[in-house]
Amino acid sequence: MTHFEHAENRGHESVHHFYDYKTGLKAIIAIHSTVLGPAAGGTRMWQYDNEDDATKDVLRLSRGMTYKNAMAGLPMGGGKAVILADPASPPSDELFLAFGRCVDSLGGRYITAEDVGVTVDNMRTVKRVTNYVAGLPSVVGSAGGDPSPWTADGCFLGLQAAVKHRLNADSLAGLSVAVQGVGKVGYDLCRQLHAAGAKLLVSDVNEANLSRVRSEFGAQVVPIDQVLFQDVDVLAPCAMGAILNAQSIPEIRASVIGGAANNQLATEEDGQRLFERGILYAPDYVINGGGIISVSFEYMGHKTESDVHAQIAAIPDRLVDIFAMSDKQQKPTNVIADSIAESIVTAAG
Numbered sequence: 007m008t009h010f011e012h013a014e015n016r017g018h019e020s021v022h023h024f025y026d027y028k029t030g031l032k033a034i035i036a037i038h039s040t041v042l043g044p045a046a047g048g049t050r051m052w053q054y055d056n057e058d059d060a061t062k063d064v065l066r067l068s069r070g071m072t073y074k075n076a077m078a079g080l081p082m083g084g085g086k087a088v089i090l091a092d093p094a095s096p097p098s099d100e101l102f103l104a105f106g107r108c109v110d111s112l113g114g115r116y117i118t119a120e121d122v123g124v125t126v127d128n129m130r131t132v133k134r135v136t137n138y139v140a141g142l143p144s145v146v147g148s149a150g151g152d153p154s155p156w157t158a159d160g161c162f163l164g165l166q167a168a169v170k171h172r173l174n175a176d177s178l179a180g181l182s183v184a185v186q187g188v189g190k191v192g193y194d195l196c197r198q199l200h201a202a203g204a205k206l207l208v209s210d211v212n213e214a215n216l217s218r219v220r221s222e223f224g225a226q227v228v229p230i231d232q233v234l235f236q237d238v239d240v241l242a243p244c245a246m247g248a249i250l251n252a253q254s255i256p257e258i259r260a261s262v263i264g265g266a267a268n269n270q271l272a273t274e275e276d277g278q279r280l281f282e283r284g285i286l287y288a289p290d291y292v293i294n295g296g297g298i299i300s301v302s303f304e305y306m307g308h309k310t311e312s313d314v315h316a317q318i319a320a321i322p323d324r325l326v327d328i329f330a331m332s333d334k335q336q337k338p339t340n341v342i343a344d345s346i347a348e349s350i351v352t353a354a355g
Contacts, residue, residue, distance in 0.1 A: 026104040032090040036068035041355040045085025047071035048121030053091040064088045073347035074291035080302045085116045102131040110136035119301045140305040150304030153297030158194035160296030160321045167322035168262045171329045172286040179203030182238040187245030188215045191266040209233035248272040255279045264288030277340035289343035
């Protein structure tokens, strides 16, 4: 299947494939839109089954970044990068230097940062060869650093708004929350949920991650293939995407879904399936926008942690508006959010 024929290609400006013989780097950078500003989005390092899966992922993720940045009120467009991981060749500084040169070759049309499988140290290596990078260690009090805690902050605030809307609950105290994936973002979300008095059920492929949240927060560990179907008030997907689909949605028992994972809906129609079941879905690119807010403010410069906090504090209000419009128009929340994001880009274009 060619790029132009790919089902996930929705108006992308360009898609770039890179290969570095010396390091074995295979990377794809997709630029969905630069209407609002340079295309900003993290780099994901993942072991894909094939190149077509990697292409589908980067196209969906980059489009989501256009919507995420628009909804967060940022002067940034949408882009994303994926590095095809090779289990036989562990990532090295040389590989990330090669990737940095790929980013630099785009002349600032794409701004990168860390995402799944990529660390702050990896971005420091990328910074050695390009200035088009964020998510770097910052001076105390300034915007920047690992975006994961900021993503968790936005998700926590968003869940508070969601349970208020659907469950008429003034807080998360006493509510049960199933968290799928307790890595960097999932762990920090669990920390805040525990402090708020929520009961935690968790799953993860990493036993060390599970041991940590179990010992620190008293979380109940559930099997990976069962976490979506627990009898809980809230489901928080914080791992990979496409987990809400025609097969899983009929079995979900939660009343509210909201989490850090990108592209939680396998298809747009899955939003309708959730709506018909009365499950309130917080569109992922709205609730998990805290990380890109931090990254963008760092890149723009002259921004502080207080500025990031203030921008993230607006996430619940955006969700409340989406929920209200969904109720009034009797349309799924993802359709409402997409329409708002597209109107922002169109108005600027």
